[in-house]
Amino acid sequence: MERAYHKWFSPTLGRYMEMLVFGSEGIPVIFFPTRSAHFYDFENWRVIDAMKDKIIAGSIQVYCVDSIDSESFYSDAPPPLRIARHIQYEKYILNEVVPFIRIQNKKRELVAAGCSLGGYHAVNIAFKHPALFTKVVGMSARYDLTQPLPFFADLFDGYFDENIYFNMPNHFVPGISDPCLLQQLRDMDITLVIGREDTFLDNNRHLSDSLHQLSVPHQFYIWDDEAHRPRYWREMVKIYL
Incomplete structure (x- = not known):
C-alpha cells in the first residue's frame, strides 16, 4: 500500500501541519482524527x-489530516477565540488541503469522514459546503458541542454566538431553507453511525430527524454496544467507506 508523508507551513493557521496519504488513486477521502x-x-x-x-484496489485514496483541537475547542482561550480558531482550521482544509488533493487526484468526488470529534469535523464541513463534498461519513460523533452530556462538557462554557450556531449541525441544519443548498444536501451520500449505548446517540437521532424533516436522504445506523473504539471503527470503515 502506497504511503506518503507531507508537511508544510500553513499560512492560514500560522504553523506547520502534517498529513499522511494512503494510496495513489481512487475517490479521495479526507479523514479527520478523533x-x-x-x-x-x-x-x-x-x-x-x-x-x-x-x-490497494484504487477505490479510495485516504488523506489523514492533523487536528488542532487543543488550540480550538479544548484550549483555555475565551469561547469566541475557540470558535474563531476552529474556523481558521476549516479554512485550512478548504483553502490548502482541498487544493492539494485536487493536484494529487483528478477525481471529481470528494469524501469527508471521521470518528468521534473527527466525525463532527467531517459532517460540519460537508454540510456547510455540499457543493464541494459528494459523500460524508460520521462515526461515533457529536453534532452539538454546546450541549452538556455525561462526561462531556459544553465546550463553550455557556457562551453562544453566530459563529457557534453556524458550526453546530444540530443548530444550523434545521434552519436551512435555501433551495439550492437543500438540493446539494439531497444529492450528497450521507451516513451517520453510532452505538446504541453511546452518549451521543440522541445527538445523532436529532440530526437524523432534522434531515428527515428537510427531506434529505441519508443512512442512519445504530450499532450494538457503545461502538466508540478503534476496533469498531475498523469494521465501520470497511462497510461505509
Missing part, C-alpha cells in the same frame, strides 16, 4: 489497515 488526536493515529490503530484492500 478528539485532540493526530494524523498518524488511524494508522497506529489499524483503521487504515482495515481499508487496505480498497486502497
Whole structure:
C-alpha cells in the first residue's frame, strides 16, 4: 500500500501541519482524527489497515489530516477565540488541503469522514459546503458541542454566538431553507453511525430527524454496544467507506 508523508507551513493557521496519504488513486477521502488526536493515529490503530484492500484496489485514496483541537475547542482561550480558531482550521482544509488533493487526484468526488470529534469535523464541513463534498461519513460523533452530556462538557462554557450556531449541525441544519443548498444536501451520500449505548446517540437521532424533516436522504445506523473504539471503527470503515 502506497504511503506518503507531507508537511508544510500553513499560512492560514500560522504553523506547520502534517498529513499522511494512503494510496495513489481512487475517490479521495479526507479523514479527520478523533478528539485532540493526530494524523498518524488511524494508522497506529489499524483503521487504515482495515481499508487496505480498497486502497490497494484504487477505490479510495485516504488523506489523514492533523487536528488542532487543543488550540480550538479544548484550549483555555475565551469561547469566541475557540470558535474563531476552529474556523481558521476549516479554512485550512478548504483553502490548502482541498487544493492539494485536487493536484494529487483528478477525481471529481470528494469524501469527508471521521470518528468521534473527527466525525463532527467531517459532517460540519460537508454540510456547510455540499457543493464541494459528494459523500460524508460520521462515526461515533457529536453534532452539538454546546450541549452538556455525561462526561462531556459544553465546550463553550455557556457562551453562544453566530459563529457557534453556524458550526453546530444540530443548530444550523434545521434552519436551512435555501433551495439550492437543500438540493446539494439531497444529492450528497450521507451516513451517520453510532452505538446504541453511546452518549451521543440522541445527538445523532436529532440530526437524523432534522434531515428527515428537510427531506434529505441519508443512512442512519445504530450499532450494538457503545461502538466508540478503534476496533469498531475498523469494521465501520470497511462497510461505509
